[in-house]
Amino acid sequence: MDFTLSEEQLMIQQAAKDFAQNELLPEVIERDDAQKFPAEQVKSMGELGFLGMMVDEKYGGSGLDTLSYVLVMEELSKVDASASVVVSVNNSLVCWGLETFGSENQKQKYLTRLASGEIIGAFCLSEPEAGSDATSQKTTAIDKGDHYVINGTKNWITNGGTAEVYLVIAQTDVEKGHKGINALIVEKGMEGFEIGPKENKLGIRGSDTHSLLFNDVKVPKENRIGEDGFGFKFAMKTLAGGRIGIAAQALGIATGAYELAKKYSKERKAFGTEIANHQAIAFKLADMHTKIQAARHLVYQAACDKDNGNDYTLSGAMAKLYASEVAMETAVEAVQIHGGNGFVKDYHVERMMRDAKITQIYEGTSEIQKIVISRSILKD
Numbered sequence: 001m002d003f004t005l006s007e008e009q010l011m012i013q014q015a016a017k018d019f020a021q022n023e024l025l026p027e028v029i030e031r032d033d034a035q036k037f038p039a040e041q042v043k044s045m046g047e048l049g050f051l052g053m054m055v056d057e058k059y060g061g062s063g064l065d066t067l068s069y070v071l072v073m074e075e076l077s078k079v080d081a082s083a084s085v086v087v088s089v090n091n092s093l094v095c096w097g098l099e100t101f102g103s104e105n106q107k108q109k110y111l112t113r114l115a116s117g118e119i120i121g122a123f124c125l126s127e128p129e130a131g132s133d134a135t136s137q138k139t140t141a142i143d144k145g146d147h148y149v150i151n152g153t154k155n156w157i158t159n160g161g162t163a164e165v166y167l168v169i170a171q172t173d174v175e176k177g178h179k180g181i182n183a184l185i186v187e188k189g190m191e192g193f194e195i196g197p198k199e200n201k202l203g204i205r206g207s208d209t210h211s212l213l214f215n216d217v218k219v220p221k222e223n224r225i226g227e228d229g230f231g232f233k234f235a236m237k238t239l240a241g242g243r244i245g246i247a248a249q250a251l252g253i254a255t256g257a258y259e260l261a262k263k264y265s266k267e268r269k270a271f272g273t274e275i276a277n278h279q280a281i282a283f284k285l286a287d288m289h290t291k292i293q294a295a296r297h298l299v300y301q302a303a304c305d306k307d308n309g310n311d312y313t314l315s316g317a318m319a320k321l322y323a324s325e326v327a328m329e330t331a332v333e334a335v336q337i338h339g340g341n342g343f344v345k346d347y348h349v350e351r352m353m354r355d356a357k358i359t360q361i362y363e364g365t366s367e368i369q370k371i372v373i374s375r376s377i378l379k380d
């Protein structure tokens with residue numbers, strides 16, 4: 001296990017770090033307060049190649065490996081998790097899903113624009129009554145010969161209002177259960193497709209989360225991804241890689257909170273000395289650093305597994321489970337180290353604490369990761 005970064009990976013990491021400091025940090029507090037989507041920053045990230053990082057250059061992507069993507073996610077998330085989730089969804093769920101399973105036509109028509117950042121995409125699996133239990137799809141896509149007709153509601157969809165392309169999972173044949181599910185490409189503006197109000201959230205408040213309503217939406221058959229009935233497998237395979245992106249987001253939030261807490265502890269004085277000199281504070285920092293390093297190893301390992309063609313279901317689930325726990329724990333302790341200042345917005349750590357929570361929920365809750373992990377380790 002050698003995680004020595006190549007020259008190219010170091011350059012990409014530095015570019016993401018510079019971008020986060022120069023373009024994301026200013027006004028990150030204001031965007032969070034106003035729930036403002038970082039539209040200009042997303043456009044710039046597209047220009048930097050961050051929105052189609054692993055996509056082949058022939059489809060407008062950057063042609064990089066998963067480890068480079070993880071490094072970028074980590075750096076962006078140290079500063080602004082609302083911006084990094086756009087990167088994660090567009091790369092891991094939308095672009096990867098289309099490049100791996102889409103037809104050549106779909107790649108030419110949609111992937112090229114998504115990978116270059118000209119437009120962004122959304123991945124629509126969750127429903128009011130189908131979250132962890134994604135097989136309970138109530139949204140239907142009825143086969144009408146040369147097209148499908150979609151009816152139903154999707155919930156909590158990231159990029160819901162800003163995306164142009166939506167990968168929608170829906171049930172075609174109820175009797176076939178999860179083998180009767182399809183994944184369809186829906187375009188913004190298709191008749192009967194409505195975007196619900198933006199959610200008012202605890203964290204990642206700058207990200208654009210909406211419910212989506214489908215009322216007799218006609219989608220041509222050529223917009224189906226893969227064979228008839230492939231939709232559930234498509235969603236599960238896509239989410240297995242998506243988890244590596246969210247694990248990297250959690251790692252970034254943890255690292256960002258730790259770095260702020262460390263800096264503060266060397267400046268703030270109490271009882272005649274910097275608080276870092278009180279062992280209770282120094283030990284908190286020691287715990288944070290140790291756990292972050294352990295999380296980083298898990299996340300990089302999962303990325304390397306994907307890059308090396310190994311199965312990454314187990315390593316991705318372990319990385320997401322552990323990194324998200326470390327993010328939550330570290331952000332809470334970072335607030336504690338900041339004392340009263342940690343509780344006000346100017347010091348960033350309260351936002352990080354709110355942002356950290358979502359990493360334990362989306363793309364499979366921590367409980368669901370434990371189901372994935374236990375099934376995997378018990379199967380032999």
Ligand SMILES: Cc1cc2nc3c(=O)[nH]c(=O)nc-3n(C[C@H](O)[C@H](O)[C@H](O)COP(=O)(O)OP(=O)(O)OC[C@H]3O[C@@H](n4cnc5c(N)ncnc54)[C@H](O)[C@@H]3O)c2cc1C
Pocket residue numbers: 089122123124125126128129130131132133155156157158159201204209358361362363364365366367368
């Ligand atoms: C901000 C945000 C953005 C999101 N973005 C997207 C998106 O872009 N696309 C998308 O499709 N979805 C998205 N989601 C949805 C997200 O993936 C779901 O919220 C998540 O999968 C959990 O589903 P649920 O909310 O229905 O919770 P439930 O499934 O109702 O779970 C409730 C609780 O029960 C637990 N639980 C459920 N089943 C079990 C079990 N078998 N064993 C043990 N515990 C269990 C869960 O872990 C959880 O603690 C987003 C959600 C949020 C909040």
